Amino acid sequence: MPHHTPRTEAYGDHPDQWVQIVGDSDAEVVVCFIHGGYWRSSYTAALMEPLVERVSRGGDGLAAMNIEYRRESDPFAMQADVRAALRRARELFPDAVRVAVGHSAGGHLALLCADDAELVVALAPVTDLVGGYAARIGSGAVAELMGASPADRPAAFDAATPRPTVVPTLLVHGVDDDRVPVSHSQDFARLGRAAHAPIDFFEFARLPHMELIDPDGPYVPVVTAWVRRHHSHRRKDAS
Template sequence: MTAAAPRPPSPQPADRAAAEEASAFGHDPVPPDATASYGAHPDQVVDFYRPAGAGTARPAPLVALLHGGAWREAHDRTHVSPLAAHLAARGLAVASVEYRRGGTGGAAGGAPGGATGGPEAPGVPPGNGRQLPRQAEVQAQTAEPALPPAGRWPDTFDDVAAAMDALPALARDALGEDTVDPRRIVLTGHSAGGHLALWAAARHLLPADSPWHRPAPPALRGVVALAPIADFTSAIRLRVCSGAVLDLLGGPDHATDRLPHADPAALLPTGIATTIVHGTTDNEVPPQVSAAFARAAGAAGEEPTVAWLPATGHFPLIDPSSDACTAVADEIGQLAW
C-alpha cells in the first residue's frame, strides 16, 4: 500500500475489461431485508441488509454503500446488491443508498438548495490552490458523444446529504438496536459513488452558508472509496465517463464556480480515516485520478491509505466472485471493527 502513483499502466485489453464487467453484472440481484425512505421522491430510499449472526453477538457496524454508474439514471443500487449481501455475510450491517441521478429530464442547473446561478465559494480557495481546468479544456468535452446527463445539480448532493443525516435513525428502525450500531459507520462507494462517499465525509469543510454544510465532521469510522472519481480536475482532463463530471456540475459554464463545492480533492483535510482502493488497469476511472487525490491530500497534511490492486480493472472491486472484492471487504472490515 502506498500513496504514490503506480507507473501509468498499459490500457487493459478490451476483452479482459469486458469480461470483468460481465462478471460483476452477472450476479442475480439480492433483495434487501428492509427498505426505508428518507424523502418523498422514489429514489430517496435506502435498502438495508441484515448482518450474518445478527442477535448472537454485539450489534454490528454499519456500512453505508453508495453505488456508481457515472451519476446516470441507467444504473441504480440494484447492481451493487450482491456486494451488499457479500458484506452482510461477513457480519456487517449494510445500508445501500439510492439517490437522484441524471436521466432524460436533464441535469438541474441551479445553485445548492435550488437558487439560480452558480454558487460562490467564500473561504474555500478553488481546488485548494490547484489549477482548475482551462475553459478551452472543458468546452472541448462538449464534442463527446451524446449520453444521458450525469447527475442533477443540486439534487444528487441534496439526496446524499439527507440520506447520511437520516441514516442512523433509519438503520435503528429498519434493523433494530440489537442488530446494528449506527455509532460505528464506514462509508464506502464505487466510482461515482466513491466520489459521493468522499464528498459526504467532507461536508464540514464546505462554506458555512452551503445547504450541505455540517458544523462538525461526521461520526464515521472511516471512508473506503473504490476506484473513486476523487479528483475532478484530473477527471475532467481525462474525460472520465465521457464527460460525466461536467454534467454533474451542470455544464462547462458552471464548472469553475461549482467545483470547490463538489470536488473531494478541494475539501481537505477531512480528519477522517480514508482508504482508496483502485485497480492499476482501470479503463473507466484511470488510477491517475486517485493518485491526484492522494497528492492533494498529502499537500493538505493528510495521508490516505491507497491500495493499488495490480492488473485489476474497474469492476472487480464490486464483484463478490473476485479477489479484488475480498480485498475491498478486508479494508472495510479493518475500519469497521
C-alpha cells in the same frame, strides 16, 4: 446474517430517495453502499446488491444499507441525498460505525460526504472533476453532471470536488482501470498525505473498473482488514 430479510424505506419524497437495509439495530458496523454509474439515472442501487449480500453473510454485528439517490445532473442534490441516507443510518444503527463505501461516481459522493461517516472506502473514485471533464471520462459524464465547463462554473466545480478530511479513508484502484484513471486516486492520496490526512491507498496492477463491485474480487480482503483494524482501534479508544 442470512436470516435477515432486506427492507426498504424512503428518506425523502422523490422516488429515488430510498435505502435498502439489512441487519439489526444493535449492529457494530453498518456498511453504507453508494453506487456508481457516472451519476446517470440508467444506473441504480442494484449494482451494489451483490456486495450487500456479501455483508449480510458476514456474521453478527454487521449491517448493510444500499443507498439510492437522485441522478438529475445536480451534484449538490446527490450529495444532499447521500448525507440524508447516512444520517438515517445513524438513527437506525445508533451504536454502529458507519462505513461509507462508494464505487466510481459513488466514490466521489462518499468522499464528498465523508464527515457524515466514521470510515470511508472509495473504490476507483472520481476525484478530479476538472481533469475528468478534460478527459471526457464516461463519454462526457462530468459535463452532463455539471451542465457547464470548468471555465463557465469554476466555483461549482470547486465545491463539487472532494477534498481529504480527518475521517479515515481508504482508496482502492486498479492501474489498468480504463473508465476512471488511477491518477484520480493517486493524486487524491498525495494531496491527503501532504495535509497529514488519514488516507491509505492500495493500487492493484490488474483490477478492471467493474471488478471493484465483485464481492469475490481481490480487493475484498484488503477492505475487510482495513475496516476491522480501524473498528478495533475505535473500540480500544472507547474503552
